[in-house]
Amino acid sequence: MASGDSFYVTTPIFYVNDVPxxxxxxxxxxxxxLARWHRQRGTDTWFLTGTDExxxxxxxxxxxxxxxxxxxxxxxxxxxxxxxxxxxxxxNDDFIRTTExxxxxxxxxxxxxxxxxxxxxxxxxxxxxxxxxxxxxxxSEIVPGEGANEGxxxxxxxxxxxxxxxxxxxFFRLSDxxxxxxxxxxxxxxxxxxxxxxxxxxxxxxxxxxxLSISRTSFDWGIKxxxxxxxxxxxxxxxxxxxxxxxxxxxxxxxxxxxxxxQHVVGKDILxxxxxxxxxxxxxxxxxxxxxxxxxxxxxxxxxxxSKSKLTGIPPQQITDEFGADAFxxxxxxxxxxxxxxxxxxxxxxxxxxxxxxxxxGNLASRVLAMVRKYFDAELPGGIERHQDDxxxxxxxxxxxxxxxxxxxxxxxxxxxxxxxxxxxxxxxYITEQQPWVLAKQEADRGRLAAVLDTAxxxxxALAVLLHPVIPVATEKLWAAIGxxxxxxxxxxADALEWRSTGRVGELDALFPRVESAETTxx
Ligand code: ME8
Numbered sequence: 092m093a094s095g096d097s098f099y100v101t102t103p104i105f106y107v108n109d110v111p112x113x114x115x116x117x118x119x120x121x122x123x124x125l126a127r128w129h130r131q132r133g134t135d136t137w138f139l140t141g142t143d144e145x146x147x148x149x150x151x152x153x154x155x156x157x158x159x160x161x162x163x164x165x166x167x168x169x170x171x172x173x174x175x176x177x178x179x180x181x182x183n184d185d186f187i188r189t190t191e192x193x194x195x196x197x198x199x200x201x202x203x204x205x206x207x208x209x210x211x212x213x214x215x216x217x218x219x220x221x222x223x224x225x226x227x228x229x230x231s232e233i234v235p236g237e238g239a240n241e242g243x244x245x246x247x248x249x250x251x252x253x254x255x256x257x258x259x260x261x262f263f264r265l266s267d268x269x270x271x272x273x274x275x276x277x278x279x280x281x282x283x284x285x286x287x288x289x290x291x292x293x294x295x296x297x298x299x300x301x302x303l304s305i306s307r308t309s310f311d312w313g314i315k316x317x318x319x320x321x322x323x324x325x326x327x328x329x330x331x332x333x334x335x336x337x338x339x340x341x342x343x344x345x346x347x348x349x350x351x352x353x354q355h356v357v358g359k360d361i362l363x364x365x366x367x368x369x370x371x372x373x374x375x376x377x378x379x380x381x382x383x384x385x386x387x388x389x390x391x392x393x394x395x396x397x398s399k400s401k402l403t404g405i406p407p408q409q410i411t412d413e414f415g416a417d418a419f420x421x422x423x424x425x426x427x428x429x430x431x432x433x434x435x436x437x438x439x440x441x442x443x444x445x446x447x448x449x450x451x452x453g454n455l456a457s458r459v460l461a462m463v464r465k466y467f468d469a470e471l472p473g474g475i476e477r478h479q480d481d482x483x484x485x486x487x488x489x490x491x492x493x494x495x496x497x498x499x500x501x502x503x504x505x506x507x508x509x510x511x512x513x514x515x516x517x518x519x520x521y522i523t524e525q526q527p528w529v530l531a532k533q534e535a536d537r538g539r540l541a542a543v544l545d546t547a548x549x550x551x552x553a554l555a556v557l558l559h560p561v562i563p564v565a566t567e568k569l570w571a572a573i574g575x576x577x578x579x580x581x582x583x584x585a586d587a588l589e590w591r592s593t594g595r596v597g598e599l600d601a602l603f604p605r606v607e608s609a610e611t612t613x614x
Contacts, residue, residue, distance in 0.1 A: 146326030
């Protein structure tokens with residue numbers, strides 16, 4: 092998909108029943124890298140994240156902690172979820188909480204619109220519910236329990252007993268949208284990505300859709316159904332709407348039209364909500380479906396999906412405290428093929444940190460700048476003449492720019508970084524081959540020495556621009572040290588090689604100092 096006039100990217104909004112772990116952080120960082128990259132393309136960009144605060148899951152966590160659901164949500168948002176934004180260096184433009192008035196009134200407005208259009212009806216309902224998923228589960232996702240749950244039916248994802256619910260509910264006529272959805276998938280082959288996710292959704296929809304229960308009466312922690320306040324809106328129906336309520340759905344200031352449709356980054360566990368229910372809701376309200384729903388894989392720890400309930404959750408801060416936010420961002424974006432499951436281990440993180448960030452990138456930058464200071468007193472002469480070898484480096488940089496930019500169009504973040512890294516490796520090889528320290532020995536080679544170091548510094552500037560969306564802190568330091576003009580975040584991806592120099596380089600401390608990690612040495 093080519094870059095359009097605007098780019099609106101979202102993360103899932105996270106349940107505040109508990110604190111964040113690195114699985115949540117992964118989705119946040121991915122959306123952040125995409126947003127930063129698009130801003131550096133010059134695209135009108137908006138990045139939304141937030142928290143999902145209604146439903147039984149939150150109600151029960153609050154009760155277990157002896158506070159009201161709102162008190163619980165406020166505490167978790169202020170103490171854990173908002174601080175995560177700083178921990179990870181996120182550049183979100185907005186943060187929505189589903190308990191905010193702006194959200195609640197627009198959810199009611201949307202629901203009334205669907206009701207007026209005849210897409211809502213009332214009926215008796217009985218089904219098995221999983222509070223962990225906040226979902227009535229289809230038979231195929233209910234399995235016999237093991238261990239303490241032997242003899243009971245449990246949710247295949249949460250391994251917790253299902254609860255039988257029997258109520259009068261309002262329903263959304265989801266089944267009306269089977270054919271319109273299939274038509275939409277066909278007309279928009281890139282709507283659901285990756286391809287494996289798309290195939291799964293298409294066959295699910297082909298197998299038939301049931302109408303969706305969208306209200307509850309057995310508890311009251313939720314948004315009231317506007318025409319019947321004995322009911323609260325089903326938490327998923329409420330949550331999905333955040334993507335439009337946050338940008339002013341129903342207002343006439345043009346903001347909504349400017350941003351919508353969005354591109355959603357979601358975990359594969361919640362793909363169906365986003366690729367089936369959500370576009371159907373929008374179609375019913377005569378709003379365009381999202382541009383793309385991209386399903387990420389799961390982070391696995393010791394072969395299991397990381398989760399709080401299974402005690403495999405690692406707080407992001409445990410990693411950033413030791414390695415820094417840049418390393419966290421780089422590692423997860425580089426090491427995991429975006430869209431597939433990936434295993435986390437401290438050993439792998441530490442190995443990549445030292446080999447790729449510290450040695451590959453950081454050392455390259457410090458060595459080159461140290462040579463400019465040593466051999467040219469920090470100021471490279473102008474009017475240099477480049478050799479074929481130098482031109483090859485510039486060509487490599489141009490290729491890295493084009494290929495990484497194309498990879499980002501496909502949301503192939505890991506591939507985009509791999510493309511940029513070809514320039515890191517190419518520059519390292521170039522320095523090894525050109526041996527500037529040997530050129531420095533002969534006065535006759537002075538021109539050649541200047542050309543090599545100038546070419547290397549030019550390449551470093553391109554790296555700063557291209558890697559800024561991924562490692563914003565280290566690239567800022569590099570940007571200052573190479574003596575570049577202007578703000579780094581304002582530099583365009585396409586012009587990464589054409590940055591303007593003041594002509595003077597500065598000092599550069601190690602961008603990625605060695606880390607003796609307690610986790611890796613104890614392991
Ligand atoms: O589902 N690996 O919220 P949630 C990778 N509130 N990603 C993971 C992960 C793991 N081990 N664990 C969680 C909800 N995630 C709803 C969403 S949206 C309108 C409502 C990520 O707090 C993944 O992106 O359970 C998943 O979809 C998201 O966290 C949901 O977290």
